[in-house]
Amino acid sequence: MSEIEDQGWQDFREQCRRQMQRPMENRIRFGFCRLYKPVLDDAPWRAFETMSEYRAWCSANLPAYLGFRPAPK
Amino acid sequence: MNRPTFRPEQARIIAEAFAAHGVDYLFIGKSGAILLGFPALTQDVDVFVARSPANGRRIVAALRASGFEVDSELEQAIIAGKDFVQIKTGPFDVDLVFAPDGIASFAGAKARALEIDGFRIANLRDIIASKRSSGREKDLLDLEYLERFREEYEKLHSPALRSAADIAAERSRPLGSQDPKS
Numbered sequence: 508m509s510e511i512e513d514q515g516w517q518d519f520r521e522q523c524r525r526q527m528q529r530p531m532e533n534r535i536r537f538g539f540c541r542l543y544k545p546v547l548d549d550a551p552w553r554a555f556e557t558m559s560e561y562r563a564w565c566s567a568n569l570p571a572y573l574g575f576r577p578a579p580k
Numbered sequence: 581m582n583r584p585t586f587r588p589e590q591a592r593i594i595a596e597a598f599a600a601h602g603v604d605y606l607f608i609g610k611s612g613a614i615l616l617g618f619p620a621l622t623q624d625v626d627v628f629v630a631r632s633p634a635n636g637r638r639i640v641a642a643l644r645a646s647g648f649e650v651d652s653e654l655e656q657a658i659i660a661g662k663d664f665v666q667i668k669t670g671p672f673d674v675d676l677v678f679a680p681d682g683i684a685s686f687a688g689a690k691a692r693a694l695e696i697d698g699f700r701i702a703n704l705r706d707i708i709a710s711k712r713s714s715g716r717e718k719d720l721l722d723l724e725y726l727e728r729f730r731e732e733y734e735k736l737h738s739p740a741l742r743s744a745a746d747i748a749a750e751r752s753r754p755l756g757s758q759d760p761k762s
Contacts, residue, residue: 516728519619523732527617531697532592538614539672541586542623547666548673551649554657554665558679561664562716574718 544573590625590672591615593646595699601642604630606693606702608680608710610722615701616694618729620722624673628702630686631661631678639676647671682706682713704730 512520526534546569555561565575587593591611598605607615609626629639636659640650648670650658657665658676665676683689683706692703702710708726711719 519725520728520732522619523617523729524736526619527733527736529617531615531699532589534614534617535591536588538621539588539590539611539625540621540623541672544623548668551669552654552657552665552667554654554662557663558681562714565716574721575716577715578717578720 545570547573587671591699594625594627594674597642597646599698601638601645603638603642604635606689606700608677608702608707612701612707613704613726613729615696615699616704616733618726624675626675626677628677628680628683628686628689633659636661643667643670680710682709704733
């Protein structure tokens with residue numbers, strides 16, 4: 508990432524620097540939101556014995572557009 | 581499913597309740613990065629918690645004190661330390677992660693962690709290592725942003741952070757050889 512980056516990434520770095528100057532309370536206040544995720548949010552709780560069991564459940568049950576499936580290699 | 585009112589100060593509520601009950605924990609995932617200043621949004625709070633029955637009982641007490649409904653089956657899952665427990669029965673969503681991808685042990689992560697304003701937060705390099713190891717589409721999309729955020733973070737906060745993977749790589753290099761990244 509030492510090469511010259513495009514303007515979008517330079518703007519993002521500026522945004523990072525500004526955000527790090529903001530107090531913790533603002534990071535919290537504007538960093539957490541509620542966004543309904545189908546299937547995932549439709550049970551009060553779930554527990555998985557292993558992370559691979561959890562990953563398999565996500566792949567089998569969640570809509571692809573949520574991004575919980577393994578990325579193509 | 582009826583859910584209680586959303587409260588944006590959720591990270592503070594968890595940090596205070598976990599501290600009051602002596603829970604051994606670290607914020608990880610995007611929520612941990614946001615607390616460090618990563619400019620992003622997330623829905624839930626991800627916490628890496630030490631796996632022991634005693635810590636599990638403390639987690640249950642802290643969640644109940646924060647307004648979560650914890651029935652006996654959920655209580656048993658937490659005390660047993662199942663790898664991943666997702667909870668949506670409170671004022672916000674919490675993911676308890678007892679064995680995050682890419683982080684070998686809680687003790688090691690705790691030794692590298694940061695404490696800021698009462699929040700115990702995993703080292704940013706560990707957060708990135710965990711996202712990279714998960715291999716999920718959404719995590720891999722975050723990585724380019726997180727790596728650039730880490731570079732900016734480490735310019736402001738020296739010395740540079742080290743993850744478990746960095747330490748293992750250093751140990752595996754012959755004596756006197758240079759870090760290829762430096």
